[in-house]
């Protein structure tokens with residue numbers, strides 16, 4: 001009965017034997033194609049240019065295709081230029097326009113070459129899938145070019161199309177679209193293993209790019225979850241987000257990108273810290289603001305003002321949630337203004353800054369009236385920012401705490417474990433969970449906090465769970481014992497800044513631990529792998545991204561400019577195609593120079609596992625779905641044949 005109903009519904013889409021059979025043939029053709037290339041990135045930290053370059057170059061995949069096709073026909077320099085064109089067509093076109101004596105001829109030759117590359121990256125897909133990835137306006141022409149020269153008598157037709165493109169003066173647009181199509185085809189699916197936000201200038205641009213990408217998923221990082229909490233209106237999250245981004249001078253993103261009104265904070269800070277240079281709050285100057293340059297002095301004052309509000313608000317959250325077990329992070333009541341010291345966990349530290357005009361020593365966690373008003377305005381800015389809310393909703397709809405995909409387990413930080421290597425029971429809001437069940441519980445609560453706070457277990461203010469996930473010691477997204485933000489700004493002695501990672505990070509050096517985690521998530525421990533982000537791999541100190549005897553890969557190598565000194569490289573990406581799994585080790589991204597030139601450094605690719613046989617779509621997760629669809633369609637055809645369901649046109 002149920003099946004008949006279902007088949008009737010299906011018959012709306014495939015109303016007769018012919019249509020249903022055509023789809024069966026199509027699906028079976030797809031199943032036999034090679035598995036598409038999956039591309040994994042993590043810890044993007046607002047570095048939009050480096051990120052877009054990584055996606056467009058597909059971590060060296062484009063370059064190796066060009067070499068494969070043109071090695072015998074074009075000198076290396078020419079191949080470099082063709083690659084640069086695909087990475088950033090607008091910029092390369094500008095350079096060519098200046099340098100080529102016959103620009104039209106260059107366009108003509110370039111279109112031929114791009115079509116060859118495009119053909120090569122589209123061989124893994126059905127024609128219909130390729131068509132879907134083509135830009136709307138030039139889809140028809142590209143489709144023709146991709147297939148026109150198969151027969152020699154079509155060569156004339158092929159040349160005519162290219163000549164017309166050049167003569168109609170649409171060659172540049174066409175080249176841009178074709179280049180973009182090539183990058184899109186080179187990567188079938190993107191996985192972002194957390195931390196899109198903070199430190200770098202433009203996570204907002206990264207989100208815009210990803211929202212247009214054909215297939216992307218996220219595993220939330222601690223820096224994403226704190227923005228998700230801020231977008232929920234949680235003050236502990238809001239203050240953290242603003243503090244961090246002012247500390248990296250990201251005013252363009254905050255005020256222009258997301259429309260967060262920082263004027264009240266500026267006015268407040270300038271007044272409260274009028275004679276305080278706020279020396280230890282000077283922002284890092286990695287990127288300049290184009291639209292919203294804020295005077296460095298004022299930025300330092302704003303940074304200190306929001307940091308103090310953060311410590312007050314956080315103290316309130318700690319007191320409301322005894323189960324967070326964060327009493328040791330109650331800091332402000334431990335300040336001894338007379339002595340200029342602070343006592344943290346039985347240690348006394350000297351403060352390098354003792355000017356706290358807004359802290360009432362008898363009630364140090366209470367916001368002043370002005371601070372309270374200021375927080376109300378900031379909350380409104382976060383709740384009302386259409387762009388931010390749109391980006392956060394996308395993070396929700398395409399993201400999760402973890403993901404199992406094609407035999408890989410993806411998560412940003414860790415799975416809480418005891419020193420003995422058992423999954424650790426964690427109690428939050430009166431509910432105790434461990435392992436996969438804990439991740440599922442958190443996933444659920446994070447969604448409720450934003451979409452349906454009344455249905456959540458949350459005992460404090462909505463979004464506290466996101467704040468806990470940002471810095472709590474049992475947070476799978478954080479994985480450290482504490483976040484020493486206060487110490488980093490107020491105490492010179494670096495010993496006080498120490499943050500220790502949880503046992504997980506040692507345990508995963510053992511293969512058995514990794515296998516145990518994979519099993520917990522329902523994956524086959526013999527064939528599956530874990531992909532982790534979050535902890536920068538310090539190559540220069542001899543660290544390796546490969547752990548657990550090759551069962552786990554940590555791919556945070558520091559795309560973040562702020563961390564490149566520590567890691568010695570510019571990040572890892574991971575590639576899983578039909579033939580192998582590989583780590584790509586990147587060199588720092590060099591931005592375009594004033595004269596318009598730009599150097600690209602190909603990453604070093606290390607194959608970490610070769611597939612015993614070439615993988616097909618059939619063996620991938622999607623393959624399972626497609627096979628079920630084929631079965632359903634076969635049942636539908638049977639129902640038509642037996643007369644159970646009537647065919648229509």
Ligand SMILES: O=P(O)(O)OC[C@H]1O[C@](O)(COP(=O)(O)O)[C@@H](O)[C@@H]1O
Nearest residue numbers: 195199222223480483484485499534
């Ligand atoms: O180097 P910054 O930007 O001051 O940030 C330091 C803070 O960032 C953290 O490392 C968290 O960020 P990550 O998730 O990128 O590691 C904290 O543990 C630390 O207190």
Ligand SMILES: [Mn+2]
Nearest residue numbers: 195221222534
């Ligand atoms: Mn992180």
